[in-house]
Amino acid sequence: MAAGDRLLEHLLRRAGFGASHDDLATFGALSYSQAVDRLVDYDAIPDTVDGNIGKPGYVGTTSHGPFSPNTVGDDARQRWLFRMLHSQRPLQEKMTLFWHNYFATGFSKVAGVVKAENATRLMAAKASEDSQKQRGQIELFRDSALGNFRDLLTAVAQDPAMLIWLDGDTNTKAKPQENFGRELMELFSRGVGFYTEDDVYAAARVFTGWNLKEPADRKDPTGSFSFVYNANQHETAAKTFSFPIYADGGKTIPSRSASGGMQDGLDLITALASHPETARRLATKLYTFFVNETTTPDAGFIGELATSYLQNGTGIKPMIRRLLTSAQFQEQSNYFTRYSWPVEFVVRSMKENGWNGFSLGSTLSPLVSMGQELLEPPNVAGWVLGQSWFSTGAMLARMNFASTLAANQKFKLAAAAAAAKSSPQALVNYLLDQMTIDVDGAMYADLVSYASTGTVWTGSDAQLQTKSSGLAHLILGSPEYQFV
Numbered sequence: 001m002a003a004g005d006r007l008l009e010h011l012l013r014r015a016g017f018g019a020s021h022d023d024l025a026t027f028g029a030l031s032y033s034q035a036v037d038r039l040v041d042y043d044a045i046p047d048t049v050d051g052n053i054g055k056p057g058y059v060g061t062t063s064h065g066p067f068s069p070n071t072v073g074d075d076a077r078q079r080w081l082f083r084m085l086h087s088q089r090p091l092q093e094k095m096t097l098f099w100h101n102y103f104a105t106g107f108s109k110v111a112g113v114v115k116a117e118n119a120t121r122l123m124a125a126k127a128s129e130d131s132q133k134q135r136g137q138i139e140l141f142r143d144s145a146l147g148n149f150r151d152l153l154t155a156v157a158q159d160p161a162m163l164i165w166l167d168g169d170t171n172t173k174a175k176p177q178e179n180f181g182r183e184l185m186e187l188f189s190r191g192v193g194f195y196t197e198d199d200v201y202a203a204a205r206v207f208t209g210w211n212l213k214e215p216a217d218r219k220d221p222t223g224s225f226s227f228v229y230n231a232n233q234h235e236t237a238a239k240t241f242s243f244p245i246y247a248d249g250g251k252t253i254p255s256r257s258a259s260g261g262m263q264d265g266l267d268l269i270t271a272l273a274s275h276p277e278t279a280r281r282l283a284t285k286l287y288t289f290f291v292n293e294t295t296t297p298d299a300g301f302i303g304e305l306a307t308s309y310l311q312n313g314t315g316i317k318p319m320i321r322r323l324l325t326s327a328q329f330q331e332q333s334n335y336f337t338r339y340s341w342p343v344e345f346v347v348r349s350m351k352e353n354g355w356n357g358f359s360l361g362s363t364l365s366p367l368v369s370m371g372q373e374l375l376e377p378p379n380v381a382g383w384v385l386g387q388s389w390f391s392t393g394a395m396l397a398r399m400n401f402a403s404t405l406a407a408n409q410k411f412k413l414a415a416a417a418a419a420a421k422s423s424p425q426a427l428v429n430y431l432l433d434q435m436t437i438d439v440d441g442a443m444y445a446d447l448v449s450y451a452s453t454g455t456v457w458t459g460s461d462a463q464l465q466t467k468s469s470g471l472a473h474l475i476l477g478s479p480e481y482q483f484v
Helices: 006-014 021-028 032-040 073-086 090-102 107-114 116-124 137-143 149-157 160-165 179-186 197-206 262-273 276-290 299-311 317-324 342-353 361-370 392-408 410-416 424-434 441-452 461-476
Strands: 210-213 226-229
Touching (some): 032 317, 073 116, 137 149, 149 262, 160 210, 160 226, 276 299, 276 317, 342 461, 361 392, 392 410, 392 461, 424 441, 424 461
């Protein structure tokens, strides 16, 4: 597969964050099926990217004090952005982002309970680097990115950040807490319209005793947080639902002893994860994330993906492999049919234009202005996707970021474009190819006009620096570039 192949570029935008020159060199020699295999079977590739933070040739970071992504929120955000930009396992990072939105958990509420340092640990710490082996929620998503959905649901139900976020830490038999049970059914599995208010109360009772084990001082920055099943806080009576829990059609989780009551939650999670409506809902969300969010998905293809999920025991990887190799994914009419999330826009911009001398710290405020702060989704439903990303203020933030990045990279852009200095048209063609987009005739004419305006074209270094940077700014801010 040749570098510059539009299908390859489409694959790397959707299953990653765009394509750098090195990415195209890596994938360019592969057939399409081999490229998909490399993305999906990422466990075969060593995960050493974090070791490159601070090294020459990689994007920089900015920290107030020693860089500490396990305990400082902004440092954690920069580490994740670094991974998105430089990881050799881009699909893993893309799915981590998908799950972060799917199981949206907000840093601020967690920090309000356990202090900011511990909130960062619970959201983003790497267990291998934490004194108490604390694993943050983002690391859970990364570890489970293409794993088994039932297992992921179980792990999320026991995740310390989620226990705080949806009040599992206060779910007791005296006061059953409904938040997690409701969202488990409404957002995490079957969806709206497939449960009743009585189901919500039953689910709250199912998870009584699924609590948080924490240090004596919950604000101790070295404390250990973990899930604990408190048998003495579990409500042991039978719980009946409006939908089947068991394979024989039974809708009632039987009365159990307190010591065996944790099985109630496992039974409910299994029932929800294995339900055909959950399969269809997940298939639809993955379709809109990877294929197209501007048209109604084909019901037959959604059914095929859902069947794959169910036949593979709620496995995500077979769904993703089938999706990426499908005719629907590869169809040209589905290119550029998903609105770019702010973090996708920022990372792709750097991949395709450069990062030398740039710091990820310079992306954090712009990302907030664009409407997406990592670790801080607005509510349990996650970010509002699609055209909602493009308010006037958010689009201005994208344009301003494009200007900052293009100006910062003007020497790199000019040097890379030296082979295209023969004419304004050649320069425009080169940059459009580097940024893997096609524009209509009017936009193309405007770009050529900008490149031609001013002194007579000579292709000098100074002219290339000015025009390459200016064109990059215009292309990054164009309507076409806001799609992936």
